[in-house]
Amino acid sequence: MSNWESNIRKVIPYTPGEQPDAKDMIKLNTNENPYPPSPKVTALLKSLDSDELRLYPDPKVQVLVDALAKRYEVKPSQVFVGVGSDDVLAMCYLTFFNSGKPILFPDITYSFYDVWANLYNIPFKDLPLDENLCIVKEDYYQDNGGVIFPNPNAPTGVETSLADIEDIVAHNPDVICIVDEAYIDFGCESAIPLIEKYDNLIVVQTFSKSRSMAGSRIGFAIGNERLIKYLNDVKYSFNSYTIDRVSMKLGAAAVEDEAYFQETNKKIIATRERTKERLEALGFEMPDSKSNFLFISHPKINAKKLLAALRERNIYVRYFDKPRIDNMLRVTIGTDEQMDCFLAFIKEYMEKENIC
Amino acid sequence: MSNWESNIRKVIPYTPGEQPDAKDMIKLNTNENPYPPSPKVTALLKSLDSDELRLYPDPKVQVLVDALAKRYEVKPSQVFVGVGSDDVLAMCYLTFFNSGKPILFPDITYSFYDVWANLYNIPFKDLPLDENLCIVKEDYYQDNGGVIFPNPNAPTGVETSLADIEDIVAHNPDVICIVDEAYIDFGCESAIPLIEKYDNLIVVQTFSKSRSMAGSRIGFAIGNERLIKYLNDVKYSFNSYTIDRVSMKLGAAAVEDEAYFQETNKKIIATRERTKERLEALGFEMPDSKSNFLFISHPKINAKKLLAALRERNIYVRYFDKPRIDNMLRVTIGTDEQMDCFLAFIKEYMEKENIC
DSSP states (O other): OGGGGGGEEEEEOOOOOOOOOOOTTTOOOOOOOSOOOOHHHHHHHHOGGGGGSSSOTTOHHHHHHHHHHHHHSSSSGGGEEEHHHHHHHHHHHHHOOSSSEEEEEEEEOTTTTHHHHHHHOOEEEEEOOTTTTTEEEEEEEGOOOOOEEEOOOOOTTTOHHHHHHHHHHHTTTTSOOOEEEEEGTTOOSSSGGGGGOOOOOEEEEEEESSSSSSGGEEEEEEEEEEHHHHHHHHHHHHSSSSSSSSHHHHHHHHHHHHHHHHHHHHHHHHHHHHHHHHHHHOBBBBOOOOSSSSEEEETTOOHHHHHHHHTTTTOOEEEEOTTOTTTOOOEOOOOHHHHHHHHHHHHHHHHHOOOO | OOOGGGGSOOOOOOOOOOOOOOTOOOOOOSSSOOOOOOOOHHHHHHOOOOOGGSSSSOOOOOHHHHHHHHHHHGGGGGGGSSSSHHHHHHHHHHHHOOSSSSEEEESSSSSSHHHHHHTOOEEEEEEOOTSSOOOGGGGGSSSOOOOOESOOTOOOTTOOOOOHHHHHHHTTSSSSSSOOOOOOGTTTSSSSGGGOOTTTTTEEEEETTTOOOOOOOOEEEEEEEEHHHEEEHHHHOOOOOSSSSHHHHHHHHHOHHHHHHHHHHHHHHHHHHHHHHHHHHHHOOOOOOOOOOEEEEEETTTTTHHHHHHHHHEOOOOEETTTTTTOEEEEEEOOOOHHHHHHHHHHHHHHHHOOO
């Protein structure tokens, strides 16, 4: 072994959600949107001039920042854009969590939170959700180096009320609180209005779910101007030009089509409620979801076995081999047709296995 | 001031090279390629289906990794891809420079090297170039935590011979040596063949210069499989999906068009030599450049004054307010027509100022 080996940062390898590319698959495993991006995005893509690719993109990402500022009724100086919300969140960790005290997040939550903490040597405590998979707000009143949680939570889909979020933020004036709203557009109330009242709050969203643009890698943060400036300072010192020319323009076009955005979100919510009802009729249990997925279990079904059976039929869902949730499956909401196929298979499986 | 202020990472703000958007400007300030990307890139862009943007990109970036592996005659497992070479280099710092000992780089070099060191709390020593702006290889034989330098160097354009590079790499078996070949395709010899012999060498290149795709944000590293695996582990733990679907495909199309790549590089080299000759005839001095820029000074001209005069005519070049190089201008090589305009203005300026 060479001596340089000892100076390598060794991380716990993270396995990203599978991206299968089979024909006729039903892909319900990474919470992508079943509907294409806005027709305005399609039209713009066709009209792009490849000549401009020779030039660096605007490091300020102004066209997209302006579109987001207008949509969310904040100043452009209150918007930070990154390469997906993973990039935005990692930049937040690097920028805001430097106290040496443990940061706090739920025990069942987005799987990157502890990964980034380990990557940047930030201590952390994961706080157990209660038996209904809800955040216990009082747990977050202890001394800490920062707070982060998704709303709705992932992979549970459970909402934390805006009143509870405000309590958590108000109890932590000396650290930055990040609300990760990756799934906010499927029925939850955003904490963005609270940023006027609390200077320690930052809200992060993504284009990967409700805006049907996981393939374009766009995430953003909204907060007060000072926090956004600090984030941009770190970003510029890391890589000044992150969002490429194509994504920047397509992202702005997506934000400008509010009607399409509302329409697809409405469709997904309707499909979710319909799927939930049918699954419950089959004996499945799940928390009330405010996201574009359902987190399901069945008292008589082994989740891992069902996962494998679904896979054999080219239906992909997500399983987490983690304490407390190791008999649950996370099922992304697809189109009605896709969910009908999924439900039909589940019925068939239960009949075959004599489960009723 | 809130208490959270004290936990914020404060970085020395970095000012990216200006991206002016004036009409009829001659943009010779950020080393972009004056020629558009390959016609194959243009054709592919027109044919892309926006529907696929709803899906995450392939986290392995396989289509692009495979194209690069084929082009550079290495295994796909020896190629790492990032969001521009800045992203690749920053990932290299985070992954490889953890010994606590100072890393080494030239005093006059790419301005991000010390920025990343500061960002990640990595100690560093900058080693003076000699009076001809050449790297003194013996300086790099001292105990250190890693080595990084560009070849050719920026903003000087000066080449370090492959023999000298091999000496530096061979003298540093216990640390990782990074050769940053952002400008390699304009007349230098790449160190990529050395990676078979030295397991501590990693070579980084970019699509922003010779491949006319600064706007797509693609950089890559080539090294032995172990180094590439470590880089990918860190990348996956940070953000699994960084290269978006569009850039990935366009990048692969660019790599596959070797003829166009050779042709544009040849044109730029010819324009560089022609421009150099004419500038020298006007009394300008400059090191021999193996890049797509010239680093010029004139014993009778104040660089800052000339910079301002050029700017008034909508001609943008780059100035660095740093010791030893504060009377020099870095001039990107544009088309012959652009360089003729630049030269015509220089002549006019010298006449007006009575410099001969």
